[in-house]
Amino acid sequence: METTTKQFRKRNAILNYLRSTDTHPSAEMVYNHLKQEYPDISLGTVYRNLAMFKEKGEIMSLGTVNGVERFDGNTMPHVHFVCTGCEAVSDLPQIAVPEELNREVTAQTGGKINMCQLTFVGQCNQCIGGENG
Amino acid sequence: METTTKQFRKRNAILNYLRSTDTHPSAEMVYNHLKQEYPDISLGTVYRNLAMFKEKGEIMSLGTVNGVERFDGNTMPHVHFVCTGCEAVSDLPQIAVPEELNREVTAQTGGKINMCQLTFVGQCNQCIGGENG
């Protein structure tokens, strides 16, 4: 029964892919992946829908790695590790930002905190040996 | 005695400005500020020297805010607050990332940690009232 809406609603495919992977892809990575199933998908569609899902809070941005924005379909707070060698972004599910920090920050700034991001930057174990491997 | 090297070494002015401010400026913000004292400074000079200082570790990047890279002349580890309303970035000097997290992350990833960034995102108290003000 997959024939009914096979060449429609690439939008859902974008969200599903983001939720199914832990590679924290860029728009182009999403595009390249979905081209396998939807050969006529366009990069504009990927950007447009990523922006919409981000706006709606269904996905989040991790910021940029070497000038390219990276996305995460897991909107639960968690910590990231960015490898400067291969540009991979991975999760650190066992590390957490203490909850009381939010209150401290709210008190210090007098503002409203929506989220926080904790990112460790370094080199993964594959990249430590060679310059980039 | 300021006349000796007045129209030379804009490089130093860029570093001095970054070290003197806590506004975490973008390249263009640095450019606009230094134009007051050096009307013939070019944006290319600002980008070139920011990249060099970053490479040498004398300044650091905070990542991007709405697609624009922001810089910090304070390379000591500290926490930031980004206001999504006015795009201001401020320091949270009294909040710290627990030191033992580095060891935990190193153990989990098997890699090498060079630094970590903790950033809180929300709205500053001026921006809470109006949509942006």
Next chain:
DNA sequence: TTATAAATAAGAAACGTTCTCGTTTAGAAA
């Protein structure tokens, strides 16, 4: 069938950033 609105593809445009190249400057050497 016709009408309408949302989703899309294609490519142009915009934007931030980097690169190229010719010029300027400082300092050294003659």
Next chain:
DNA sequence: TTTCTAAACGAGAACGTTTCTTATTTATAA
């Protein structure tokens, strides 16, 4: 002083990522 060299720079072209525009396609309803 004049000449030489290397670093710093200004101007603008080039680049890569992201956004926008426009015409087309699709789904749904009338």
